[in-house]
Every structure is written in C-alpha cells, then in structure tokens.
Amino acid sequence: MAQMERRPDIAVRLKAAGLRPTRQRTQLAGLLFTGHDRHVTAESLAEESARAGIKVSLATVYNTLHQFEAAGFLRQVVVDAARSYFDTNTGDHQHFFVEDEGLLIDIPGEQIRVSGVPEAPAGLAVDRVDVVVRVKRP
Amino acid sequence: MAQMERRPDIAVRLKAAGLRPTRQRTQLAGLLFTGHDRHVTAESLAEESARAGIKVSLATVYNTLHQFEAAGFLRQVVVDAARSYFDTNTGDHQHFFVEDEGLLIDIPGEQIRVSGVPEAPAGLAVDRVDVVVRVKRP
DNA sequence: TCATAGATTAGAATTATTCTAAACTAGTTG
DNA sequence: CAACTAGTTTAGAATAATTCTAATCTATGA
Structure with a gap:
C-alpha cells in the first residue's frame, strides 16, 4: 500500500x-x-x-x-498458468497482460466497468470480479 | 464446438x-x-x-x-495458478469460478458487459478480454 | 502391401511451489 | 542483560503439473 x-x-x-x-x-x-x-x-x-x-x-x-x-x-493476480504474480496495488483495479513479455499493467478501477454480472449460483457469493485484458503485438 | x-x-x-x-x-x-x-x-x-x-x-x-x-x-481458461482448464465453449462468454471446488460455470457473453477498457499500450492490440467472477461460500 | 511422416507412449526431466527439520532470532521474562 | 521460547528462516528434499525424449506404433498415400 x-x-x-x-x-x-x-x-x-x-x-x-x-x-x-x-x-x-x-x-x-x-x-x-x-x-x-x-x-x-x-x-x-x-x-x-x-x-x-x-x-x-x-x-x-x-x-x-x-x-x-x-x-x-498484496493481491495475487492469476493471469498465467506458469507463474503467480503479486500486485502491491490492492485497491479496485484491473489489468492488461502482455502475454509475450509476462508483463502486467494496471487499469484503474474507475476506468473499467463490468455490468450484467448474473447472480452468484445458489449458496455462493461474489468475492471479486477480475478483468484481464490480454494484449499482444499485432 | x-x-x-x-x-x-x-x-x-x-x-x-x-x-x-x-x-x-x-x-x-x-x-x-x-x-x-x-x-x-x-x-x-x-x-x-x-x-x-x-x-x-x-x-x-x-x-x-x-x-x-x-x-x-478448445479455449484455455486461466483461473487457477495450480492447473489449466480447457473449455469446449470457444464463443464469446465469461466464467464464474468456485475457488473451493475448482469449478467453472459459464456466463453467456451477451449477459456480461465490459466497458471503459482503455486503449492498448502502444504497439499492442487487445487479443481478448477475460472476466472471472470469483465466488465462494459466504 | 509398403514406406513413411506423423502419433503415441513410458518414463525421465523440468519448473514452480511447498514441505521439513534443523538452526536462528525477536521479544519477553526473571 | 541472560535465558527462554515461540515464531522465522533456510537448505534441500519433496510434490505436482506439465513438457520432453527417444523408441515404438499407425494412418494413409502410392
């Protein structure tokens, strides 16, 4: 923090x-x-x-x-099956992930918006909504 | 398919x-x-x-x-650092992930909506936007 | 039917991560 | 401040998922 x-x-x-x-x-x-x-x-x-x-x-x-x-x-970020990333930004935000470089880039939480998330299945509650924008060289 | x-x-x-x-x-x-x-x-x-x-x-x-x-x-779904999931649904959609059970549940693509995704960093293009709604027993 | 490029396989190797048991140290107590 | 102890650190072994290897098989075109 x-x-x-x-x-x-x-x-x-x-x-x-x-x-x-x-x-x-x-x-x-x-x-x-x-x-x-x-x-x-x-x-x-x-x-x-x-x-x-x-x-x-x-x-x-x-x-x-x-x-x-x-x-x-810290917050763990799951973007790559091969290794675990930890993020010092524990606030509300999301990520770009540059696959080829294994690089994470923050996207401020106010900037990105997810709507239409259906109710959690019975007996379960939403813990967190993670958005990963996967980018690569064109 | x-x-x-x-x-x-x-x-x-x-x-x-x-x-x-x-x-x-x-x-x-x-x-x-x-x-x-x-x-x-x-x-x-x-x-x-x-x-x-x-x-x-x-x-x-x-x-x-x-x-x-x-x-x-198939499409690979990265939600768990410990193992790789493959999804037979290759169309536009997202997932609930029940952490404790390692269970994935589809969320139709029309249902969920992500807006405000900033432009990809210079030299990169958006490949895909993945949304994972992590749920657990309350 | 044959030849061969492509597939499969057992088991070894690799990689990230966790465990173990022994050696160390921060914080407390006398 | 010396001694104690619960919590930490550590090297190295152990684990678990995945990939590699090289030997053996098989789909398929001639």
Whole structure:
C-alpha cells in the first residue's frame, strides 16, 4: 500500500498484521512498498533482492509473499498458468497482460466497468470480479 | 464446438485442422464435444477417459488438449495458478469460478458487459478480454 | 502391401511451489 | 542483560503439473 515506504512504518504495519518485523520481511517490504504500484513474481522478487544485496532464501520469499497477501498488503493476480504474480496495488483495479513479455499493467478501477454480472449460483457469493485484458503485438 | 458429437464429423474436422483422426484423438473428441459445454483439466480428462475405457496416456491428453486449442476447438481458461482448464465453449462468454471446488460455470457473453477498457499500450492490440467472477461460500 | 511422416507412449526431466527439520532470532521474562 | 521460547528462516528434499525424449506404433498415400 502507498505509504509503506517509511521504514519505521513498515515495522508497525507488520506487527499490526501479527508478523514479526524480521530483517527479511522488513527488507522485502522495503523493496515492494515504495509508493508506486508493482507486480512481482516470487522469482523476480528473489532476483531483485539478490541484486539489492538482501540475503533471503527463495522459500522465505514465497512465505513472505503469501503472508503479505493474507495481511492484505498484496493481491495475487492469476493471469498465467506458469507463474503467480503479486500486485502491491490492492485497491479496485484491473489489468492488461502482455502475454509475450509476462508483463502486467494496471487499469484503474474507475476506468473499467463490468455490468450484467448474473447472480452468484445458489449458496455462493461474489468475492471479486477480475478483468484481464490480454494484449499482444499485432 | 457444438455439433462435433456425430462421430463421422469428428474425423472430418480433425482432418480439416491438419490432425490425423487417430483413435485417441477421435475418442477424446467424442468425450469432449458432446453438444453441451464442458470444462476439463488434463487430469480430469485422463481420469474420465480411463473410466470410459479409452486407452490413452497422460502425455497424449496434454498433447491433444493443446492441439485442439490451437485448432480452435478448445479455449484455455486461466483461473487457477495450480492447473489449466480447457473449455469446449470457444464463443464469446465469461466464467464464474468456485475457488473451493475448482469449478467453472459459464456466463453467456451477451449477459456480461465490459466497458471503459482503455486503449492498448502502444504497439499492442487487445487479443481478448477475460472476466472471472470469483465466488465462494459466504 | 509398403514406406513413411506423423502419433503415441513410458518414463525421465523440468519448473514452480511447498514441505521439513534443523538452526536462528525477536521479544519477553526473571 | 541472560535465558527462554515461540515464531522465522533456510537448505534441500519433496510434490505436482506439465513438457520432453527417444523408441515404438499407425494412418494413409502410392
């Protein structure tokens, strides 16, 4: 979320979510919550961490992404059967997905509109409506 | 596709797609294209085949699903990071996805409407707009 | 009937992800 | 501040879906 960039704040937010502000979690949060929206995969975040000199195992990157998701700091985006993306923008919005590049681009929620969604089948409630606009080179 | 259920027709369609009408492809098509829309995974189709007494390897099920997709007989639906779904309905429509059960339910294309999709980023063209309505028990 | 290009297959290989059990650390308590 | 402990991290093994390989089969045209 937007204002997580101030380091002292990170610890507070982690604690509020019941997560100890360990070095790994704090540093990963530092990479992720820089103020602008980001899309990462476990692999991409692990590489970025390595480049940034952060010592963290891939297992911890996976754990952390899932914990951040459970805490509401991240949202998982399912667009590619091959890998999982996590989005630092947890607000109402949708995505372009550039298949050939594996690239996600946000579409603001106010911009796109879905109507005519039928009632959920009996016993079920709508959790979320995901729109993926798949784009490619013509 | 709707009218593939008549067996003689299957061979013709396979040939038209440049695919030899082998026993495996013909029998799998027989399971898939029964006239009503179906959603399968490689695993589910392999099991169903076994139950139906069709002798086919899992590798061939995977191959066949991809070939049928390339031929336009099937469409891949990305809703679950864990496995790939294939839909016999290749027309304009969208889906409910019941997360806990891994169940897909069609939403007719006329029923649902997406507006306000911004222009594709420079050099890219919209390939398809996918809507997934995620539902769960409340 | 034959030859052969295309298909199928078992099993190995690959890839993303999760699990495990041992080693570590943040936060608390005495 | 030393000791304790519950929660974390980690390397590496394990899993699961999918793809690859190379050997064996088969549809089909001559």
